[in-house]
Amino acid sequence: MLSHIRFLSGLALVALAVGMPASASVDSSPKPGGVYRLKPGLYVQKDVACAHAPNAAIRRYDGRAISDAHSRGCRARVLNRKGDRYTVMQSCVGAGAGAAKQVSQRQTVTVSDALTFTLQTRGPGTTYRYCPASMLRENLKGPTK
Template sequence: MLRRTGITALVTLGAAVAAPASVDTSARPGGVYRLKPGIYVQKGVACQTAPNVAIRQYDGRGISTAHTRACRARVLSRKGNRYEVSQSCIDAGAGPAPRFTERQTVRISDALTFALLDRGTGTTYRYCPAYMLPSGLRADKR
């Protein structure tokens, strides 16, 4: 009986030690859209092999692409989970470039999923944790 209790205690202790390694320590959902900040990939595309065109990054202030940065969304109106915004971005992934502004419609499904809508249809993106991203995106988180 005592030996069985000791083994149970070791198994329980081992599980408790392993748990912190799997806990998500990245930023909590928040910002303009109440999404989890990070990399999002188009639904149906694997996180590990996503091409640039299928990747978006949310930093709490706006949604950027591989070819834009420093995006800032200003909410014009909100109806439920649907946002009409004016978003301003620098028109280059790196280096000097002009800032441009465009209107967007964004539908937030939950803290890990959103869609960019265009004429009623849209493209859905889902959050990809850092460990699932290609090494190039993990290194600089972009």
């Protein structure tokens, strides 16, 4: 058994020495942080497949705030924090592109873990989960999307 393990370890070293690609991918995306302890990137409603999510089910966290397809330049100002529950006043330009006015909204964001949050504005909240770029539809996979 030990000789079998040594043989396999030796094969791995040979693969590295000859420049063969590693079988595991390395996550080079940003680490969790910012206003909320969330991984920056795209999040999709928990009951919607990442690859088929309509714009209405997608939120973007950039470390400063959580935006949707119809907002940009968002900034969240924390009014109150109790554990993983944040009450914020979020201000955004109220359009995905072009000229628009600044819009502010009070939100409650509950961070379950670095990849999941619940957003509540009025009524019940909606839970979102992180979707890696490889799982998103093609027009959202690019680095600037």
